[in-house]
Amino acid sequence: MLLKDKKVLVTGASTGIGRAAAISAAGHGADVAINFLAGDDEAASCVAAIEALGRKGVAIAGDVADPATAGDFVAKAVEAMGRVDIFVNNAGICPFHAFLDMPVATFERTMRVNLHGAYFMVQAAANQMVRQGQGGSIIAVSSISALVGGEYQTHYTPTKAGVHSLMQSAAIALGKHGIRCNSVLPGTILTDINMDDLADPEKRARMATRIPLGRLGEPDDVAGPIVFLASDLARYVTGAALLVDGGAFVNLQ
Numbered sequence: 001m002l003l004k005d006k007k008v009l010v011t012g013a014s015t016g017i018g019r020a021a022a023i024s025a026a027g028h029g030a031d032v033a034i035n036f037l038a039g040d041d042e043a044a045s046c047v048a049a050i051e052a053l054g055r056k057g058v059a060i061a062g063d064v065a066d067p068a069t070a071g072d073f074v075a076k077a078v079e080a081m082g083r084v085d086i087f088v089n090n091a092g093i094c095p096f097h098a099f100l101d102m103p104v105a106t107f108e109r110t111m112r113v114n115l116h117g118a119y120f121m122v123q124a125a126a127n128q129m130v131r132q133g134q135g136g137s138i139i140a141v142s143s144i145s146a147l148v149g150g151e152y153q154t155h156y157t158p159t160k161a162g163v164h165s166l167m168q169s170a171a172i173a174l175g176k177h178g179i180r181c182n183s184v185l186p187g188t189i190l191t192d193i194n195m196d197d198l199a200d201p202e203k204r205a206r207m208a209t210r211i212p213l214g215r216l217g218e219p220d221d222v223a224g225p226i227v228f229l230a231s232d233l234a235r236y237v238t239g240a241a242l243l244v245d246g247g248a249f250v251n252l253q
Protein backbone atom coordinates (compact mmCIF):
# COMPACT_ATOMS: atom_id res chain seq x y z
CA MET A 1 0.00 0.00 0.00
CA LEU A 2 2.15 2.87 -1.26
CA LEU A 3 -0.60 5.52 -1.15
CA LYS A 4 -2.65 4.56 1.92
CA ASP A 5 -5.45 7.14 2.47
CA LYS A 6 -3.90 9.64 0.03
CA LYS A 7 -6.22 11.80 -2.04
CA VAL A 8 -5.30 11.60 -5.72
CA LEU A 9 -6.56 13.64 -8.70
CA VAL A 10 -6.03 12.48 -12.30
CA THR A 11 -7.05 14.36 -15.45
CA GLY A 12 -8.33 12.63 -18.57
CA ALA A 13 -8.72 9.46 -16.56
CA SER A 14 -11.74 7.69 -18.03
CA THR A 15 -9.47 5.84 -20.51
CA GLY A 16 -5.91 4.72 -21.14
CA ILE A 17 -2.94 5.72 -18.99
CA GLY A 18 -4.96 8.03 -16.73
CA ARG A 19 -7.51 5.33 -16.02
CA ALA A 20 -4.78 2.79 -15.22
CA ALA A 21 -3.07 5.31 -12.93
CA ALA A 22 -6.33 6.12 -11.13
CA ILE A 23 -7.20 2.46 -10.54
CA SER A 24 -3.64 1.58 -9.59
CA ALA A 25 -3.60 4.44 -7.04
CA ALA A 26 -6.81 3.05 -5.54
CA GLY A 27 -5.18 -0.38 -5.43
CA HIS A 28 -2.45 1.24 -3.35
CA GLY A 29 -4.99 2.61 -0.87
CA ALA A 30 -5.87 6.05 -2.29
CA ASP A 31 -9.18 7.80 -2.85
CA VAL A 32 -9.30 9.15 -6.39
CA ALA A 33 -11.07 11.97 -8.25
CA ILE A 34 -10.96 11.76 -12.01
CA ASN A 35 -11.50 14.50 -14.55
CA PHE A 36 -13.00 13.43 -17.88
CA LEU A 37 -14.07 15.24 -21.04
CA ALA A 38 -16.70 12.93 -22.46
CA GLY A 39 -17.97 9.39 -22.13
CA ASP A 40 -20.05 9.16 -18.96
CA ASP A 41 -20.06 5.35 -19.12
CA GLU A 42 -16.26 5.05 -19.20
CA ALA A 43 -15.94 7.54 -16.33
CA ALA A 44 -18.56 5.64 -14.33
CA SER A 45 -16.80 2.33 -14.95
CA CYS A 46 -13.50 3.83 -13.77
CA VAL A 47 -15.20 5.03 -10.58
CA ALA A 48 -16.76 1.57 -10.17
CA ALA A 49 -13.30 -0.03 -10.48
CA ILE A 50 -11.94 2.33 -7.81
CA GLU A 51 -14.87 1.59 -5.50
CA ALA A 52 -14.47 -2.16 -6.08
CA LEU A 53 -11.05 -1.76 -4.46
CA GLY A 54 -12.72 -0.33 -1.36
CA ARG A 55 -11.79 3.29 -2.02
CA LYS A 56 -13.75 6.43 -2.75
CA GLY A 57 -14.01 7.42 -6.41
CA VAL A 58 -15.53 10.50 -7.97
CA ALA A 59 -15.79 11.60 -11.61
CA ILE A 60 -15.93 15.29 -12.50
CA ALA A 61 -16.56 16.39 -16.09
CA GLY A 62 -14.59 19.25 -17.62
CA ASP A 63 -12.54 20.39 -20.62
CA VAL A 64 -8.97 21.05 -19.46
CA ALA A 65 -8.49 23.47 -22.36
CA ASP A 66 -10.68 25.92 -20.47
CA PRO A 67 -8.58 27.46 -17.66
CA ALA A 68 -11.71 27.67 -15.47
CA THR A 69 -11.92 23.86 -15.42
CA ALA A 70 -8.78 23.65 -13.27
CA GLY A 71 -10.18 25.49 -10.23
CA ASP A 72 -13.51 23.73 -10.65
CA PHE A 73 -11.92 20.25 -10.70
CA VAL A 74 -9.77 20.92 -7.65
CA ALA A 75 -12.66 22.54 -5.71
CA LYS A 76 -15.06 19.67 -6.44
CA ALA A 77 -12.41 17.07 -5.61
CA VAL A 78 -11.71 18.79 -2.27
CA GLU A 79 -15.45 18.92 -1.60
CA ALA A 80 -15.65 15.16 -2.18
CA MET A 81 -12.40 14.02 -0.54
CA GLY A 82 -11.28 16.83 1.80
CA ARG A 83 -7.87 17.57 0.31
CA VAL A 84 -5.37 16.94 -2.51
CA ASP A 85 -2.14 15.01 -1.88
CA ILE A 86 -1.23 13.88 -5.37
CA PHE A 87 -2.04 15.39 -8.74
CA VAL A 88 -1.52 13.57 -12.04
CA ASN A 89 -1.74 15.71 -15.17
CA ASN A 90 -2.56 13.21 -17.87
CA ALA A 91 -5.23 14.54 -20.27
CA GLY A 92 -3.91 14.89 -23.80
CA ILE A 93 -4.61 14.61 -27.50
CA CYS A 94 -2.48 13.74 -30.49
CA PRO A 95 -4.36 14.36 -33.76
CA PHE A 96 -1.71 13.14 -36.20
CA HIS A 97 -1.27 15.58 -39.12
CA ALA A 98 1.41 16.66 -41.61
CA PHE A 99 3.43 19.80 -40.85
CA LEU A 100 3.11 21.82 -44.05
CA ASP A 101 -0.67 22.06 -44.00
CA MET A 102 -1.32 21.88 -40.27
CA PRO A 103 -4.73 23.49 -39.64
CA VAL A 104 -4.50 26.39 -37.21
CA ALA A 105 -7.40 24.94 -35.23
CA THR A 106 -5.62 21.58 -34.78
CA PHE A 107 -2.42 23.28 -33.65
CA GLU A 108 -4.25 25.57 -31.23
CA ARG A 109 -6.45 22.85 -29.74
CA THR A 110 -3.44 20.59 -29.15
CA MET A 111 -1.59 23.43 -27.40
CA ARG A 112 -4.62 24.35 -25.29
CA VAL A 113 -5.39 20.81 -24.15
CA ASN A 114 -1.87 19.47 -23.64
CA LEU A 115 0.12 22.50 -22.50
CA HIS A 116 -2.22 25.29 -21.36
CA GLY A 117 -4.42 22.68 -19.70
CA ALA A 118 -1.43 21.24 -17.85
CA TYR A 119 -0.28 24.67 -16.74
CA PHE A 120 -3.57 25.75 -15.19
CA MET A 121 -4.36 22.34 -13.72
CA VAL A 122 -0.95 22.06 -12.06
CA GLN A 123 -1.25 25.65 -10.81
CA ALA A 124 -4.68 24.99 -9.26
CA ALA A 125 -3.53 21.74 -7.61
CA ALA A 126 -0.35 23.39 -6.32
CA ASN A 127 -2.31 26.29 -4.79
CA GLN A 128 -4.51 23.79 -2.96
CA MET A 129 -1.46 21.89 -1.69
CA VAL A 130 0.18 25.13 -0.53
CA ARG A 131 -3.03 26.09 1.35
CA GLN A 132 -3.03 22.67 3.04
CA GLY A 133 0.61 23.18 4.08
CA GLN A 134 1.59 19.50 4.02
CA GLY A 135 3.43 19.22 0.71
CA GLY A 136 2.38 16.94 -2.09
CA SER A 137 3.39 15.24 -5.30
CA ILE A 138 2.63 16.31 -8.86
CA ILE A 139 3.27 14.03 -11.81
CA ALA A 140 2.83 15.07 -15.43
CA VAL A 141 2.42 12.57 -18.23
CA SER A 142 4.88 13.96 -20.76
CA SER A 143 6.34 11.63 -23.39
CA ILE A 144 9.42 10.24 -25.06
CA SER A 145 8.23 12.79 -27.63
CA ALA A 146 9.59 15.52 -25.36
CA LEU A 147 13.03 14.30 -26.46
CA VAL A 148 12.52 13.10 -30.04
CA GLY A 149 10.42 14.17 -33.01
CA GLY A 150 7.56 12.78 -35.06
CA GLU A 151 6.76 13.67 -38.68
CA TYR A 152 3.02 13.92 -37.97
CA GLN A 153 3.43 15.28 -34.45
CA THR A 154 4.98 18.73 -35.00
CA HIS A 155 2.18 20.32 -32.98
CA TYR A 156 2.22 17.59 -30.30
CA THR A 157 5.91 17.08 -29.47
CA PRO A 158 6.41 20.73 -28.38
CA THR A 159 3.55 20.32 -25.91
CA LYS A 160 5.20 17.27 -24.39
CA ALA A 161 8.56 19.08 -24.17
CA GLY A 162 6.64 21.94 -22.57
CA VAL A 163 5.03 19.73 -19.94
CA HIS A 164 8.43 18.19 -19.12
CA SER A 165 9.88 21.70 -18.75
CA LEU A 166 6.89 22.82 -16.65
CA MET A 167 7.65 20.06 -14.14
CA GLN A 168 11.28 21.19 -13.92
CA SER A 169 10.37 24.82 -13.22
CA ALA A 170 7.48 23.92 -10.93
CA ALA A 171 9.86 21.68 -8.94
CA ILE A 172 11.93 24.79 -8.21
CA ALA A 173 8.93 27.04 -7.50
CA LEU A 174 7.24 24.50 -5.20
CA GLY A 175 10.17 22.80 -3.47
CA LYS A 176 9.97 25.27 -0.58
CA HIS A 177 6.41 24.04 0.02
CA GLY A 178 7.44 20.39 0.09
CA ILE A 179 5.73 19.74 -3.23
CA ARG A 180 7.59 17.43 -5.60
CA CYS A 181 7.09 17.73 -9.37
CA ASN A 182 8.16 15.03 -11.82
CA SER A 183 7.23 13.75 -15.23
CA VAL A 184 6.91 10.33 -16.79
CA LEU A 185 7.94 9.99 -20.42
CA PRO A 186 6.06 7.03 -21.90
CA GLY A 187 7.13 5.51 -25.19
CA THR A 188 4.43 4.00 -27.39
CA ILE A 189 1.59 2.71 -25.23
CA LEU A 190 -1.42 1.05 -26.85
CA THR A 191 -4.42 3.29 -26.10
CA ASP A 192 -7.22 5.14 -27.90
CA ILE A 193 -4.86 8.03 -28.72
CA ASN A 194 -2.90 5.95 -31.26
CA MET A 195 -5.46 3.30 -32.21
CA ASP A 196 -5.79 4.64 -35.77
CA ASP A 197 -2.08 5.35 -36.20
CA LEU A 198 -1.21 1.80 -35.15
CA ALA A 199 -4.08 0.09 -36.98
CA ASP A 200 -1.61 -1.03 -39.64
CA PRO A 201 -0.09 -4.30 -38.27
CA GLU A 202 3.13 -3.67 -40.21
CA LYS A 203 3.66 -0.31 -38.52
CA ARG A 204 2.91 -1.85 -35.14
CA ALA A 205 5.40 -4.66 -35.70
CA ARG A 206 8.02 -2.17 -36.94
CA MET A 207 7.60 -0.05 -33.83
CA ALA A 208 7.88 -3.10 -31.58
CA THR A 209 11.16 -4.22 -33.18
CA ARG A 210 12.73 -0.91 -32.11
CA ILE A 211 12.00 -1.60 -28.45
CA PRO A 212 14.64 -3.57 -26.52
CA LEU A 213 11.97 -5.12 -24.28
CA GLY A 214 10.31 -6.39 -27.46
CA ARG A 215 6.77 -5.06 -27.20
CA LEU A 216 4.69 -1.91 -27.23
CA GLY A 217 3.55 -0.67 -23.83
CA GLU A 218 0.25 -1.04 -22.00
CA PRO A 219 -1.36 1.55 -19.70
CA ASP A 220 -0.43 -0.45 -16.58
CA ASP A 221 3.24 -0.23 -17.58
CA VAL A 222 3.00 3.53 -16.93
CA ALA A 223 0.74 3.35 -13.88
CA GLY A 224 3.45 1.73 -11.75
CA PRO A 225 6.04 4.47 -12.30
CA ILE A 226 3.34 7.12 -11.64
CA VAL A 227 2.46 5.47 -8.31
CA PHE A 228 6.16 5.24 -7.45
CA LEU A 229 6.73 8.96 -8.12
CA ALA A 230 3.57 9.79 -6.15
CA SER A 231 4.70 7.75 -3.15
CA ASP A 232 7.13 8.41 -0.32
CA LEU A 233 9.52 5.92 -1.95
CA ALA A 234 10.32 8.90 -4.21
CA ARG A 235 10.44 11.44 -1.38
CA TYR A 236 13.80 12.91 -2.52
CA VAL A 237 12.91 12.89 -6.24
CA THR A 238 11.83 16.17 -7.78
CA GLY A 239 12.40 17.81 -11.15
CA ALA A 240 13.05 14.36 -12.61
CA ALA A 241 11.83 12.78 -15.82
CA LEU A 242 11.36 9.02 -15.94
CA LEU A 243 11.37 7.32 -19.34
CA VAL A 244 8.85 4.47 -19.46
CA ASP A 245 9.51 3.21 -22.97
CA GLY A 246 10.84 -0.34 -22.84
CA GLY A 247 14.24 1.12 -23.77
CA ALA A 248 13.12 2.67 -27.07
CA PHE A 249 14.91 6.00 -26.54
CA VAL A 250 18.39 4.57 -26.09
CA ASN A 251 18.09 2.18 -29.05
CA LEU A 252 20.00 4.05 -31.75
CA GLN A 253 21.41 0.99 -33.50
Ligand SMILES: NC(=O)C1=CN([C@@H]2O[C@H](COP(=O)(O)OP(=O)(O)OC[C@H]3O[C@@H](n4cnc5c(N)ncnc54)[C@H](O)[C@@H]3O)[C@@H](O)[C@H]2O)C=CC1
Pocket (backbone or CB within 6 Å): 011, 012, 013, 014, 015, 016, 017, 018, 035, 036, 037, 038, 062, 063, 064, 065, 090, 091, 092, 093, 094, 113, 141, 142, 143, 144, 185, 186, 187, 188, 189, 190, 191, 192, 193, 194
Ligand atom coordinates in the same frame (compact mmCIF):
# COMPACT_ATOMS: atom_id res chain seq x y z
N1 LIG B 1 -0.31 6.28 -25.72
C1 LIG B 1 0.94 6.69 -25.90
O1 LIG B 1 1.70 6.08 -26.67
C2 LIG B 1 1.45 7.85 -25.15
C3 LIG B 1 0.63 8.73 -24.49
N2 LIG B 1 1.17 9.80 -23.84
C4 LIG B 1 0.31 10.74 -23.14
O2 LIG B 1 -0.49 10.04 -22.22
C5 LIG B 1 -1.63 10.80 -21.93
C6 LIG B 1 -2.83 9.90 -21.92
O3 LIG B 1 -3.06 9.41 -23.20
P1 LIG B 1 -3.48 7.91 -23.52
O4 LIG B 1 -3.90 7.24 -22.29
O5 LIG B 1 -2.43 7.31 -24.32
O6 LIG B 1 -4.71 8.09 -24.51
P2 LIG B 1 -6.27 8.24 -24.23
O7 LIG B 1 -6.84 8.86 -25.44
O8 LIG B 1 -6.82 6.96 -23.76
O9 LIG B 1 -6.31 9.24 -22.99
C7 LIG B 1 -6.36 10.63 -23.12
C8 LIG B 1 -7.49 11.09 -22.22
O10 LIG B 1 -7.51 12.52 -22.18
C9 LIG B 1 -8.85 12.91 -22.29
N3 LIG B 1 -8.94 14.26 -22.83
C10 LIG B 1 -8.63 14.67 -24.09
N4 LIG B 1 -8.89 15.97 -24.20
C11 LIG B 1 -9.35 16.39 -23.01
C12 LIG B 1 -9.80 17.63 -22.53
N5 LIG B 1 -9.81 18.71 -23.30
N6 LIG B 1 -10.22 17.71 -21.23
C13 LIG B 1 -10.23 16.61 -20.44
N7 LIG B 1 -9.81 15.41 -20.86
C14 LIG B 1 -9.39 15.30 -22.12
C15 LIG B 1 -9.48 11.91 -23.24
O11 LIG B 1 -10.90 11.93 -23.15
C16 LIG B 1 -8.86 10.63 -22.76
O12 LIG B 1 -9.60 10.05 -21.71
C17 LIG B 1 -1.67 11.92 -22.96
O13 LIG B 1 -1.24 13.12 -22.37
C18 LIG B 1 -0.68 11.46 -24.00
O14 LIG B 1 -0.09 12.55 -24.67
C19 LIG B 1 2.50 10.00 -23.77
C20 LIG B 1 3.34 9.16 -24.39
C21 LIG B 1 2.89 8.03 -25.13
Ligand SMILES: C[C@H](O)[C@@H]1OC(=O)[C@H](O)[C@@H]1O
Pocket (backbone or CB within 6 Å): 094, 142, 143, 144, 145, 150, 160, 186, 187, 188, 189, 193, 194, 197
Ligand atom coordinates in the same frame (compact mmCIF):
# COMPACT_ATOMS: atom_id res chain seq x y z
C1 LIG C 1 0.22 8.96 -29.69
C2 LIG C 1 1.55 8.41 -30.09
O1 LIG C 1 1.43 7.09 -30.51
C3 LIG C 1 2.47 8.39 -28.94
O2 LIG C 1 2.39 9.60 -28.26
C4 LIG C 1 3.53 9.81 -27.71
O3 LIG C 1 3.73 10.72 -26.95
C5 LIG C 1 4.52 8.78 -28.10
O4 LIG C 1 5.73 9.33 -28.39
C6 LIG C 1 3.90 8.16 -29.27
O5 LIG C 1 4.26 8.86 -30.45
